[in-house]
Amino acid sequence: MNPSSPLKIGILGTGHIGKTLVRKLAAAGHQVKVANSRGPETIEAETLATGAQAVRTEEAVNDIDVLILSIPLVRIPDVAPLIRALPSGVVVADTSNYYPHRDLKIDAIENGQPESLWVSEQIGRPVIKAWNAIGSGSFAEKGMPQGAADRIAIPVAGDDEASRQLIMRLVNDTGFDAFDAGSLADSWRQQPGSPVYCTDLHYDEIPAALAEADISRLPKRRDLAVAVFQERAGDSVTNPNADFGVQVSRIIFR
Numbered sequence: 001m002n003p004s005s006p007l008k009i010g011i012l013g014t015g016h017i018g019k020t021l022v023r024k025l026a027a028a029g030h031q032v033k034v035a036n037s038r039g040p041e042t043i044e045a046e047t048l049a050t051g052a053q054a055v056r057t058e059e060a061v062n063d064i065d066v067l068i069l070s071i072p073l074v075r076i077p078d079v080a081p082l083i084r085a086l087p088s089g090v091v092v093a094d095t096s097n098y099y100p101h102r103d104l105k106i107d108a109i110e111n112g113q114p115e116s117l118w119v120s121e122q123i124g125r126p127v128i129k130a131w132n133a134i135g136s137g138s139f140a141e142k143g144m145p146q147g148a149a150d151r152i153a154i155p156v157a158g159d160d161e162a163s164r165q166l167i168m169r170l171v172n173d174t175g176f177d178a179f180d181a182g183s184l185a186d187s188w189r190q191q192p193g194s195p196v197y198c199t200d201l202h203y204d205e206i207p208a209a210l211a212e213a214d215i216s217r218l219p220k221r222r223d224l225a226v227a228v229f230q231e232r233a234g235d236s237v238t239n240p241n242a243d244f245g246v247q248v249s250r251i252i253f254r
């Protein structure tokens with residue numbers, strides 16, 4: 001694979017994060033196919049405006065270089081059979097985070113298994129954890145060209161060096177610096193409640209934020225932020241706007 005050539009990318013999910021991934025990666029020149037759970041006719045024209053194609057889930061995973069999962073973590077086992085059947089060369093990236101109020105209680109994660117290792121077990125292959133630590137508002141609004149002084153950075157974790165580098169390239173294409181955060185075993189450092197999570201840090205700030213993460217405090221801090229967002233919105237599905245989300249995350253997580 002030529003490191004700078006356009007890629008064939010399948011994306012599952014057109015929600016808060018998926019729809020922005022679709023728009024940005026198609027705008028960057030990649031060949032993007034996207035599916036949600038309700039069918040291609042339900043995917044909004046705005047999501048497809050930069051050239052992506054709306055398809056069924058089975059088509060989204062066919063003949064691709066990269067698959068990006070952007071669905072609730074609890075839904076990943078539903079698509080696992082399709083992913084298990086992919087050729088080994090397809091790189092799978094995952095944006096998901098574990099939220100017990102949405103994903104029900106998953107004992108292995110509650111007992112400390114890094115969320116992406118659980119995902120990897122479900123689909124029977126390695127994943128690259130990316131775009132999980134940027135809020136949907138910042139992701140949609142705060143991307144900048146490479147080299148911009150105030151560009152926000154996103155941690156990317158995964159065990160295969162070449163796959164991690166490939167997804168870091170795609171993170172760059174979406175308007176953010178990609179920080180190499182190392183192995184999936186260490187990826188709990190970028191989970192909800194951690195100092196790097198949705199706090200819109202710059203590249204130079206990320207090493208200290210990852211190092212300061214305290215695994216014993218993440219769930220409590222995550223749940224405190226959820227309580228603030230839900231009280232403000234009056235429901236459990238509305239995402240905070242970019243500035244409010246970042247302010248609250250910085251106060252609670254850092």
Ligand SMILES: NC(=O)c1ccc[n+]([C@@H]2O[C@H](COP(=O)([O-])OP(=O)(O)OC[C@H]3O[C@@H](n4cnc5c(N)ncnc54)[C@H](OP(=O)(O)O)[C@@H]3O)[C@@H](O)[C@H]2O)c1
Pocket residue numbers: 012013014015016017018035036037038039057070071072073075078079095096097098131132133134135136137239
């Ligand atoms: N929201 C954030 O700020 C944020 C930030 C970073 C990471 N994340 C993580 O990224 C993931 C997606 O988050 P989100 O906020 O974008 O979720 P969301 O708004 O709830 O959207 C979820 C999407 O997944 C689709 N989906 C569910 N099951 C599917 C299946 N079996 N096949 C294909 N598509 C399926 C849904 O389809 P329908 O549209 O048909 O319902 C929907 O488009 C979550 O794990 C979340 O924790 C979220």
